[in-house]
Amino acid sequence: MDLSETLRISVRSLRSHRLRAALTVIGIVIGIAAVVTFATFGASLKADVVSEIEGSSANEVYLVASEGDEGGFGGAGQPVFTEYDLSQLREIEGVQRVVPRGIVPVSAIAHDNETIAQRQVTATNATAFETATFESGRPFRNGASEAVVNRPAARLFPGNLSTGDELSITRSSGERFEVTVVGVVNGTGGQLPFSSFTEQPRVFVPADPFYQSVVESPNAVSNQRVYSQVTVVTDPADTTATQERVREYFASPRSDAARLLPEGYEVAARTNADLVDSIERIVTRLTRFVTGIAVIALIVGAVGIANIMLVSVTERTREIGIMKAVGARSRDVMELFLAEAVLLGALGALIGVPLGIAGGWVATRYAEIPLELAPGWFAAAVAVGVLTGVVAGLYPAWRAARVDPIDALRYE
Amino acid sequence: MINLRGSPGTGVTDATDTEVAGGDSPAGANPAPGDGEPVVDLADVTKTYEGAVAVEALSHVSLSLPAGSYTAVMGPSGSGKSTLLNLVGGLDTPTSGTVRLDGQDIAALSDAERARARGRTVGFVFQTFNLMPRLTAVENVALPLVFQGVDRGERRERAADLLSRVGLGDRLDHRPSELSGGQRQRVAIARALAADPALLLADEPTGNVDTETGAQIMDLFAELHEAGNTILLVTHERRIAEHAERIVHFRDGVIEDVEEL
Numbered sequence: 001m002d003l004s005e006t007l008r009i010s011v012r013s014l015r016s017h018r019l020r021a022a023l024t025v026i027g028i029v030i031g032i033a034a035v036v037t038f039a040t041f042g043a044s045l046k047a048d049v050v051s052e053i054e055g056s057s058a059n060e061v062y063l064v065a066s067e068g069d070e071g072g073f074g075g076a077g078q079p080v081f082t083e084y085d086l087s088q089l090r091e092i093e094g095v096q097r098v099v100p101r102g103i104v105p106v107s108a109i110a111h112d113n114e115t116i117a118q119r120q121v122t123a124t125n126a127t128a129f130e131t132a133t134f135e136s137g138r139p140f141r142n143g144a145s146e147a148v149v150n151r152p153a154a155r156l157f158p159g160n161l162s163t164g165d166e167l168s169i170t171r172s173s174g175e176r177f178e179v180t181v182v183g184v185v186n187g188t189g190g191q192l193p194f195s196s197f198t199e200q201p202r203v204f205v206p207a208d209p210f211y212q213s214v215v216e217s218p219n220a221v222s223n224q225r226v227y228s229q230v231t232v233v234t235d236p237a238d239t240t241a242t243q244e245r246v247r248e249y250f251a252s253p254r255s256d257a258a259r260l261l262p263e264g265y266e267v268a269a270r271t272n273a274d275l276v277d278s279i280e281r282i283v284t285r286l287t288r289f290v291t292g293i294a295v296i297a298l299i300v301g302a303v304g305i306a307n308i309m310l311v312s313v314t315e316r317t318r319e320i321g322i323m324k325a326v327g328a329r330s331r332d333v334m335e336l337f338l339a340e341a342v343l344l345g346a347l348g349a350l351i352g353v354p355l356g357i358a359g360g361w362v363a364t365r366y367a368e369i370p371l372e373l374a375p376g377w378f379a380a381a382v383a384v385g386v387l388t389g390v391v392a393g394l395y396p397a398w399r400a401a402r403v404d405p406i407d408a409l410r411y412e
Numbered sequence: 413m414i415n416l417r418g419s420p421g422t423g424v425t426d427a428t429d430t431e432v433a434g435g436d437s438p439a440g441a442n443p444a445p446g447d448g449e450p451v452v453d454l455a456d457v458t459k460t461y462e463g464a465v466a467v468e469a470l471s472h473v474s475l476s477l478p479a480g481s482y483t484a485v486m487g488p489s490g491s492g493k494s495t496l497l498n499l500v501g502g503l504d505t506p507t508s509g510t511v512r513l514d515g516q517d518i519a520a521l522s523d524a525e526r527a528r529a530r531g532r533t534v535g536f537v538f539q540t541f542n543l544m545p546r547l548t549a550v551e552n553v554a555l556p557l558v559f560q561g562v563d564r565g566e567r568r569e570r571a572a573d574l575l576s577r578v579g580l581g582d583r584l585d586h587r588p589s590e591l592s593g594g595q596r597q598r599v600a601i602a603r604a605l606a607a608d609p610a611l612l613l614a615d616e617p618t619g620n621v622d623t624e625t626g627a628q629i630m631d632l633f634a635e636l637h638e639a640g641n642t643i644l645l646v647t648h649e650r651r652i653a654e655h656a657e658r659i660v661h662f663r664d665g666v667i668e669d670v671e672e673l
Contacts, residue, residue, distance in 0.1 A: 002561070005558055005564075009558075012546065013546065016546050318542070319544055319545075321542070322542045322543075322544060322555075323544075323555070323559070324503075324527060324530075325501070325503065325530065325536050325542070326530075326531055326536070326555050326556040326559065326603065326607075327527055327528055327530055327531015327532065327556050327559040327560060327607070328527060328531070328559045329523070329524040329527040329528065329559070330523060330524065330527070331524060332527075332559060405503050406498050406503050406504060409538065409542060
C-alpha cells in the first residue's frame, strides 16, 4: 500500500472525528508552542545581550577581582589594582593601553540650581575615551577639573548638559568639588563593559585628582590609588597570548593585586569572548530549563495522542478485521494507525510553531528586546511533533496490527 | 447472462506475483469446471483450539472444491462450519493436514503473504455485510484493490463497473448507512468480486435480510456461478443451501454426508 493512499485513509478517519482530533491536536499545539515561545525568547535574549557586548572590540581583557569563577562583571569587584600594577601591565608584551576604573561614591550632583541624587561617578583616565564616540566636546585631561558625561547623564538635567556646563559634585563624605563638562559621549566604545548595555547615566571624572581610594602598594611600598576594574587593550593579533601573560602576572606575588586579594578571591582576566561565552552559557542554561518545563506540556500532548489512538483501535476493531479479510497485512494496518498519530503530531507542530513564534514575539515585546528567530528550533519542533506522533502511536498501532480478523469480524 | 467475473481489460495484476489471476478472458483465469487443480483442497485437516480443555473443531476433514463449483456447507452451530470458513478463507491455519488455496499451502505462507493471498484469492461475503462505515459504496468495493496496489483511477473504474453490475450503479457514492440491507449485501458481493478472486466465500449471506431480498441475493449468486465463479456458501437454512450443486453436511467437526443435488 503506498504512502499517499495510507495518508488519504488516515486523513479521512481523522476527519470523521473532527472534534476529537482537534482536542488531541490542541495538546500538541500547546506543548510545541510553549517550547517554541521559550526557545524564541531565549534566543532573542541571548542575541540582545551578545550584540550589546560584541559591539565593543574583541581585543580587550577585563580585569576584576572577584570571589570564585563566575560573576564579577559589572559593578562589583574588590579594589586591588594599584598604580604600580597598572605601570607593570603597560610593560607586558602585547599590551597597548591600560584603562583603570574606580568608583567615587557621591551623594548628589548639581548644575545651576538643579540638584539630583546620584550614587557614584566613575573615575578613570583619558585613555578610556580613545575609541569612544563623542557627541560633542573632547576627553577630559588627567589632573584637570573636568568631566565627561554620557547621554543618559546629560539628560538628567533640564535642557540637557552640554560642554562648558559646570557641575558641583558632593561626595558621600559631604565634601564638594567642581568640574566642567568637556565632552558628551555616545557610548564608550566598549571599554567600560555594560556601560552601553545598561544605559545608565554615567559621569566620568579623572582619577587624578578625584579618586581617593588609596592603599599602600606592597611592592612599591608607597601609598597609591587602587582600582576595582581595569581594562587592558591588547594588540588585536595577540589577544589570547597577552591575556595569558596578564593572568601570569596576577598569579605571581610580583603583582600588588595578588598580595592584596582577600582569601578566596582571584583576579579574573576575561576577554569579551569570555564574557559572551559566560552570558551565553547562563542564558542557554536558563532557556533549557524553561524549555524543559514546556516539554512536559508536550509529553502530556503525546499521552493524549496515545490515549485517543487506543480508543480508536478499540472502536475500529471490526474495521481492522474487514481490512485484513480483504487483504491488508498487519504492516498495512500498523502504517494506517501510525500515519494517523503522526498526522496529529505534525498538525500540532505546524500550528504550534507559528503560535510559539507569536508567543515569542509577545514575550520579546514585553521584555523590550528585539525578536530573534531560532529556525533550528522550529525544524526541531516539527520533528519533535512528528516523533511524538510516532512514539505515541507506536503502541496503539501495534495493537491494531495484532487484531485477529477472526475475532474482529465476530465483534459486534 | 451477465458476466460478473473480471471484465475484459480491468483484470487485477500484481507485478510481484505472476500467480494472480489475469482476468483477461471473460471467464476469468480459473479453469473451467471439472478440469485442472481444485480451487480449495483440504487434505486430512484437523483444527484444535488449545484452552483449558482442547477442543477439536475439525477432525481429519478432506474436501475439495473444483473450479467453477457451487458448494453449500450446512450444520448446526459448533459443527465446525466457522472453522472451515476461517481455514478456507486463509484467516487461520490448520493444526494438522494441509489447506491448499488456489494451489498454495496456506500454512507455508507468512502472515503477510497469507494476507495478500487472501486479498487476491478469496472474496468474503458476510452475514453482517462488514462494510467500512465511513467509506462510500464505491470505496468499499475498491478496498481490496487498495491492498493489491492497484492505482486509484483503475480502482474506482472497476468498483463502479462492479456496482453497476449488481444493480447499484446509481448508489456509487452512498455510504452503507444510506443503503438498505439488500443493497449493502450487494455492495459486499461487489467488493468480494473486486480482486477477481478464485473463490467466493459466503457466510450466511441472507441471514440479515428479509426473504424477498434474500431471494434476490441468491439469484445473484446463481448468476455468479453461471459466470464461472467458484462458490462456497455456509448456511443453516436448507432452502438457501439448495441453490448449490452439492451440500456438505457437518456435524461435530466431521463431514457427515455429501449430498449431490
